[in-house]
Amino acid sequence: MKKLYITLCFIAVAVALTAQQWNITLDHEGFGGWITEGCCTDNNETIFVGVWDTEAFVVKVDEHGNYTEKHFPVEDGSSKLWDIISIDDGRYFLVGVSKTNNNEYLWVLVIDDELNIVKEHFYEKEEGYSVSDSEFYNAKAVIDDDGTIVACVGVRMPFIYPETYRTRAVFMRFNMDCERLNSVFISPDAYGNLFYDTNFWLTSIMNAPNDDILVIGPGSGNCQSILRFDSDFNLIKYKHIIEPTLIWPANDAHSDYWIDNNNILLVSCFNDPDIHNKAMLVFGKTSLNDGTIYDNIWINKTDTLNYTVDNHSMCYANDTTIYLASCARLGSWTGPYALEIYLVTKNLEILGSKYFYDEIGYWPTTAIATKDDGIVAVSTSISERTYIKKLLREDFNPIPCSVSEVPKEKIKAAAFPNPTKSEINIDISEISTIDSDVRFRIFNADGRICLDRIINGMGNLLTVDVSSLPDGTYTFQIVKGNKNIISDKFIKE
Numbered sequence: 136m137k138k139l140y141i142t143l144c145f146i147a148v149a150v151a152l153t154a155q156q157w158n159i160t161l162d163h164e165g166f167g168g169w170i171t172e173g174c175c176t177d178n179n180e181t182i183f184v185g186v187w188d189t190e191a192f193v194v195k196v197d198e199h200g201n202y203t204e205k206h207f208p209v210e211d212g213s214s215k216l217w218d219i220i221s222i223d224d225g226r227y228f229l230v231g232v233s234k235t236n237n238n239e240y241l242w243v244l245v246i247d248d249e250l251n252i253v254k255e256h257f258y259e260k261e262e263g264y265s266v267s268d269s270e271f272y273n274a275k276a277v278i279d280d281d282g283t284i285v286a287c288v289g290v291r292m293p294f295i296y297p298e299t300y301r302t303r304a305v306f307m308r309f310n311m312d313c314e315r316l317n318s319v320f321i322s323p324d325a326y327g328n329l330f331y332d333t334n335f336w337l338t339s340i341m342n343a344p345n346d347d348i349l350v351i352g353p354g355s356g357n358c359q360s361i362l363r364f365d366s367d368f369n370l371i372k373y374k375h376i377i378e379p380t381l382i383w384p385a386n387d388a389h390s391d392y393w394i395d396n397n398n399i400l401l402v403s404c405f406n407d408p409d410i411h412n413k414a415m416l417v418f419g420k421t422s423l424n425d426g427t428i429y430d431n432i433w434i435n436k437t438d439t440l441n442y443t444v445d446n447h448s449m450c451y452a453n454d455t456t457i458y459l460a461s462c463a464r465l466g467s468w469t470g471p472y473a474l475e476i477y478l479v480t481k482n483l484e485i486l487g488s489k490y491f492y493d494e495i496g497y498w499p500t501t502a503i504a505t506k507d508d509g510i511v512a513v514s515t516s517i518s519e520r521t522y523i524k525k526l527l528r529e530d531f532n533p534i535p536c537s538v539s540e541v542p543k544e545k546i547k548a549a550a551f552p553n554p555t556k557s558e559i560n561i562d563i564s565e566i567s568t569i570d571s572d573v574r575f576r577i578f579n580a581d582g583r584i585c586l587d588r589i590i591n592g593m594g595n596l597l598t599v600d601v602s603s604l605p606d607g608t609y610t611f612q613i614v615k616g617n618k619n620i621i622s623d624k625f626i627k628e
Contacts, residue, residue, distance in 0.1 A: 151285040155507060156530065157200030159523040161187075168521050170194070170500050170513045172218045172275075174227065176248075179506040183513060183523070184216035184229055191216040191231055191242075191249050196511070197525065205250045209235050214242065217274040220284070226253060228278070230286050232271040233257060241271050243290060243313045252353050256313040263320040264290045265304060272302050275340040278346070279366075283316065284309045285342075287350055289335045304335040306348075318419055319368040326370055333360075338389050342371060344396045347371060349423070351388050351401070359388040359403060361426055375402055375425030378417055380418030389449040390421070392457070392481070397423050400481065402459050416447070416461055418479060432483045432587055434459070440520065445515040448512075452504035454481040456528055460512050463490075474499050474514050474524075478531040485587035487531030487603075525609045534585070536575060538563070538592035546596060550611070554626035557602040563613065564595035573620075575599070576612045585609070 161168060173183035175456035186192065191214035196202040199263040207214050212235030219229045225248035232339050233242040234350065244255035244416065257461040260269060274545065278284050279608040286309065289302040304321040318509045323330055338352035343363070350362045363372040376388050398420055419431020447461045473492035491497050499512040504510055509527045514520065546562050553559065575597060577586040590597060590613070601609075604627045613621040 143153050143441070149432075155509065155525065156197060156527055157196075157525045159200060159202060161194070161204070161521040161523070163517075168192075169515060170521055170523075171209075171216065172501050173503050173511070173513065174219050174221050175503055175505050175511075176221060176225075177506070181503060181505065181511045181525075182219060182227060183501070184219045184231070185500075185521075186215040191233075193219075193229075194244065194523075195250060196218065196525075198227055198505075200525065203250065211235055212263070216242075218276045218286075219275050220278055222278060226311070228276060228284050228309075228311070228313075229412035230274045230276050230288070239270060241274075241307075243286075243309060243315075245311065245313060252454050254311075254313045256315070258315060260290070261305075261320065263322055264292060264305060266292060267376050273337055275337045275350075277340045277342055279342060280346060282311065285340070285348055287335070287337055287340050287348075289337060295313050301333070302335045303330070304337075304350075306364070313587070319370075321370075326373075329370075329373060337385060339391070341390060341393070341399075344393060349390075349391055349399070361388075361421075361423060363423060372423065374423070376401070376421065376428065378403075378405055378415075378428045378431065382615070387447050389447050391449045391451045394420060395447075399423065399449075400449070400457070401428065402461075403428070404447060404461070416459070418449075418459060418477075419483060430483065432479075434477060434485065434584060441541050448499065448502040450510060452506040452508045452510075453526075455486075456504070456508045457481065458502060458504060458510040458512075460499050460510070461462060462499050464512075472484060472498050472516075474512065476502070476510065476512060476526070476531075478528065478533065478597075482589060483587075485584060486533040486591055488583070488585065489526065489531060491524070527566065534577070534603065535600045536588050536590065537598050538590060538594040539596050539598065540594040541596050543595070550625050554628045555601065556628060557600060557627050559599050559601055559611075561597040561599065561611065561613070561621070561623075562595065563590070563597045563621070566613070566615070573613065573615045576614065577601075577604075578610045578612075579605075580608050601625075 168187040170183045170185035175181050181196045183194045191207040194207045214233045216229050216231035219227050222228050227246050229244050231242045233240050240257035245253045247253050269292045273289040274286050276286040286307045288305045291300050291302050294301045308316045323577045336352050341349045343349055346366050348364045359376045361374050390399045390401040392400040401421040402418045416434040417431050419428040421428045450458050457479045461475050463473040463475050473495035476489045478487045499514040502512040511525050514522050550561050575588050575589045575590050578584055606628050608626050610624050
């Protein structure tokens with residue numbers, strides 16, 4: 136029987152900016168730490184899990200930024216937590232790994248609101264993936280409609296080449312007492328060797344509207360894929376994620392929203408494998424039938440930005456509040472790193488963005504939406520500190536736009552006043568019709584996109600409130616489909 140020694144470390148207060156916005160820095164005397172996943176409670180607290188040095192730990196933060204941290208050291212061994220989901224009555228289901236005396240176990244547990252362990256079980260590797268040098272590598276969990284918990288567990292196993300490994304998948308179903316109900320190993324030769332060269336590095340697991348299970352992440356080579364399984368874990372469909380105009384493979388794809396039974400909203404990065412400073416962050420509607428991102432916005436343009444992006448998270452709060460968090464490697468693969476967060480909508484509009492960068496660098500690991508429509512983003516740094524930031528929707532300064540009909544003599548220029556301190560008016564009289572295919576975009580001097588809005592309404596004047604933008608020179612565009620109709624610059628002062 137394994138022994139876990141539980142340590143309640145401390146309760147501390149974050150650097151509070153307001154009652155709802157805060158920053159936390161975790162620093163445990165130089166030991167490396169990593170938060171892997173989190174969830175939001177019914178009373179708007181956030182709970183995160185991960186590993187610090189060799190110990191699994193849980194951090195619970197209230198809505199004011201006060202936090203409690205609890206560690207789970209293992210005698211003569213190590214532990215790590217990969218995922219946490221809320222189940223019922225203030226309880227949470229966690230999945231991780233525990234190692235002791237050269238033995239490794241899949242560790243599943245239920246904790247209460249005080250972070251105490253209520254139930255736990257340790258499971259050994261089963262036939263098919265209990266070979267020498269195999270190890271539990273990662274896991275994602277989701278609660279099913281019947282109240283059971285489905286976990287997709289990655290198992291790292293030796294491949295045919297010397298010192299080469301592939302991560303295989305094991306699907307497991309648990310009840311809320313951590314008892315395993317069934318388990319299915321997806322072997323390398325399953326489905327006619329379909330998964331022979333596939334790495335199951337998971338980024339998302341979701342319940343489909345019809346009770347299927349959707350897994351996003353695994354793929355052969357560098358290409359990300361979407362896999363759909365039925366409730367008995369039989370494969371229904373396996374498709375690579377494709378952006379039709381890009382030849383580069385997708386990687387690090389995430390989703391947190393179903394449009395319908397056959398379509399999801401998805402964010403993914405498309406990096407040119409031959410040119411390290413070319414990257415594209417793409418957010419759009421994705422078909423589960425063929426894996427195509429068929430309606431999308433390119434958040435970062437390769438012709439204006441010189442950096443790569445990866446490590447994305449997507450979290451849905453409501454139809455007009457979806458957050459995309461990603462890591463930007465500024466200039467090269469070796470950094471420095473910055474945390475980028477975009478506020479977008481279900482209709483593929485960019486309402487605002489925030490950037491966090493300093494000499495320590497930010498490497499985002501996860502992000503979750505909160506009950507007050509905010510976001511809590513987690514990142515680590517080269518100094519091995521962990522940073523947890525709470526931001527509100529209004530911190531992104533969503534830029535309002537409106538269309539009106541005014542007498543022609545009141546339209547003084549293509550864009551006026553210019554320079555401006557608050558509003559900029561743009562002549563759109565040459566646009567014959569305005570529909571969902573007409574968009575207005577603003578870019579700053581570095582080429583970063585600040586706004587991408589669908590123009591709604593009929594009229595000859597577009598009014599945009601740019602008072603929240605920092606002072607500087609900006610480029611704006613009005614596009615219809617793929618055609619640039621109007622392009623000009625304005626100065627915000």
